[in-house]
Amino acid sequence: xxxxxxxxxxxxxxxxxxxxxxxxxxxxxxxxxxxxxxxxxxxxxxxxxxxxxxxxxxxxxxxxxxxxxxxxxxxxxxxxxxxxxxxxxxxxxxxxxxxxxxxxxxxxxxxxxxxxxxxxxxxxxxxxxxxxxxxxxxxxxxxxxxxxxxxxxxxxxxxxxxxxxxxxxxxxxxxxxxxxxxxxxxxxxxxxxxxxxxxxxxxxxxxxxxxxxxxxxxxxxxxxxxxxxxxxxxxxxxxxxxxxxxxxxxxxxxxxxxxxxxxxxxxxxxxxxxxxxxxxxxxxxxxxxxxxxxxxxxxxxxxxxxxxxxxxxxxxxxxxxxxxxxxxxxxxxxxxxxxxxxxxxxxxxxxxxxxxxxxxxxxxxxxxxxxxxxxxxxxxxxxxxxxxxxxxxxxxxxxxxxxxxxxxxxxxxxxxxxxxxxxxxxxxxxxxx
Numbered sequence: 001x002x003x004x005x006x007x008x009x010x011x012x013x014x015x016x017x018x019x020x021x022x023x024x025x026x027x028x029x030x031x032x033x034x035x036x037x038x039x040x041x042x043x044x045x046x047x048x049x050x051x052x053x054x055x056x057x058x059x060x061x062x063x064x065x066x067x068x069x070x071x072x073x074x075x076x077x078x079x080x081x082x083x084x085x086x087x088x089x090x091x092x093x094x095x096x097x098x099x100x101x102x103x104x105x106x107x108x109x110x111x112x113x114x115x116x117x118x119x120x121x122x123x124x125x126x127x128x129x130x131x132x133x134x135x136x137x138x139x140x141x142x143x144x145x146x147x148x149x150x151x152x153x154x155x156x157x158x159x160x161x162x163x164x165x166x167x168x169x170x171x172x173x174x175x176x177x178x179x180x181x182x183x184x185x186x187x188x189x190x191x192x193x194x195x196x197x198x199x200x201x202x203x204x205x206x207x208x209x210x211x212x213x214x215x216x217x218x219x220x221x222x223x224x225x226x227x228x229x230x231x232x233x234x235x236x237x238x239x240x241x242x243x244x245x246x247x248x249x250x251x252x253x254x255x256x257x258x259x260x261x262x263x264x265x266x267x268x269x270x271x272x273x274x275x276x277x278x279x280x281x282x283x284x285x286x287x288x289x290x291x292x293x294x295x296x297x298x299x300x301x302x303x304x305x306x307x308x309x310x311x312x313x314x315x316x317x318x319x320x321x322x323x324x325x326x327x328x329x330x331x332x333x334x335x336x337x338x339x340x341x342x343x344x345x346x347x348x349x350x351x352x353x354x355x356x357x358x359x360x361x362x363x364x365x366x367x368x369x370x371x372x373x374x375x376x377x378x379x380x381x382x383x384x385x386x387x388x389x390x391x392x393x394x395x396x397x398x399x400x401x402x403x404x405x406x407x408x409x410x411x412x413x414x415x416x417x418x419x420x421x422x423x424x425x426x427x428x429x430x431x432x433x
Contacts, residue, residue, distance in 0.1 A: 035060045035138040043144040051103035052330045059097040060126045072129045080121035093304030109147040116149040154178045154271040164194030164226045171202045177271045183238040188269040190230045195223035255285030262293045270363045276326045286314035339386035341370040347380030354388045371420035381409035
């Protein structure tokens with residue numbers, strides 16, 4: 001990777017003119033200014049058992065521009081030999097180092113496509129930013145990394161069913177996930193006014209209700225009434241008890257669509273990583289994370305280092321589409337700029353002009369797989385495109401399930417579909433429900 005300052009801007013010899021009466025002082029940017037990056041170690045082996053421990057510290061020197069400058073920094077990571085066209089990007093602010101915990105570095109490595117349990121190499125550079133247009137890239141350093149599989153299996157055979165759940169009494173049920181305590185399961189869901197019960201395997205053979213409305217469960221017991229809201233449901237199969245508590249996490253701030261007053265951008269629980277995530281479009285501004293759309297429990301980032309502090313400082317963001325990931329176990333977060341994918345066409349509700357039918361990201365796919373299991377289409381044509389724009393779009397020239405950039409429209413018949421695309425394999429599926 002070249003060590004370079006945006007040449008076009010520097011040809012302009014960036015200068016600032018300050019006038020006092022007839023005197024002018026011309027300040028010229030030092031074109032030899034540079035940051036030098038070092039690593040605390042050149043090789044790391046990452047394991048799930050050490051997820052909360054420090055893995056590596058990336059440090060860099062302050063560049064000498066020849067004058068005082070307000071600079072910010074970003075760490076860019078790519079597989080060794082890559083061209084940094086689609087790097088992992090970590091905004092740092094004005095600090096001169098970043099310590100990655102094992103879990104965070106592992107997530108970056110997996111997102112770059114590194115194979116778990118195999119040693120690979122990551123190239124790292126630091127980008128110095130004087131302005132949106134004026135940037136400088138440091139020397140390149142290489143880190144040998146052995147990542148681990150971050151996909152957890154927290155699944156259970158138990159679920160929540162009922163008229164208050166999204167799928168009603170017929171299911172499929174809202175899943176319970178394993179907690180850190182054996183036999184204690186949790187579910188995160190939004191309910192409407194209605195009734196719920198707990199059952200195993202989406203079947204009535206083994207089910208529990210609450211005869212006394214006292215928080216204890218009985219086999220085949222009475223339906224449990226609930227009021228509308230977003231809940232954390234805890235089911236203790238050892239003691240046959242349960243709790244329902246109002247529970248949600250969200251993103252709030254003037255960079256979000258609803259501002260500081262909310263309602264917040266909802267974060268979705270991801271059981272494959274035991275983290276909370278959201279796909280969100282932000283504007284230039286500030287954000288924080290808070291619980292239950294309320295300031296009673298909120299987190300910011302005092303050190304601009306990717307770690308959260310209770311009641312911490314507002315987090316500055318620039319406009320863009322983001323995958324937001326928050327780990328409330330070790331109080332870390334990431335903001336990763338991504339393309340949002342959707343379905344457009346005469347067969348979709350909004351036609352060729354959009355807005356497109358939104359696709360959700362499969363968090364286990366390293367950004368490759370996007371899907372929507374409930375899409376109503378009419379007889380007509382569809383294509384896939386990024387960010388509601390024709391700049392990047394895919395069709396199918398051979399009508400064979402493979403995608404081509406700018407390819408032919410895809411013919412569909414009316415129905416309700418499960419749709420998915422794989423951006424790595426350039427394939428898609430349309431399954432009528």
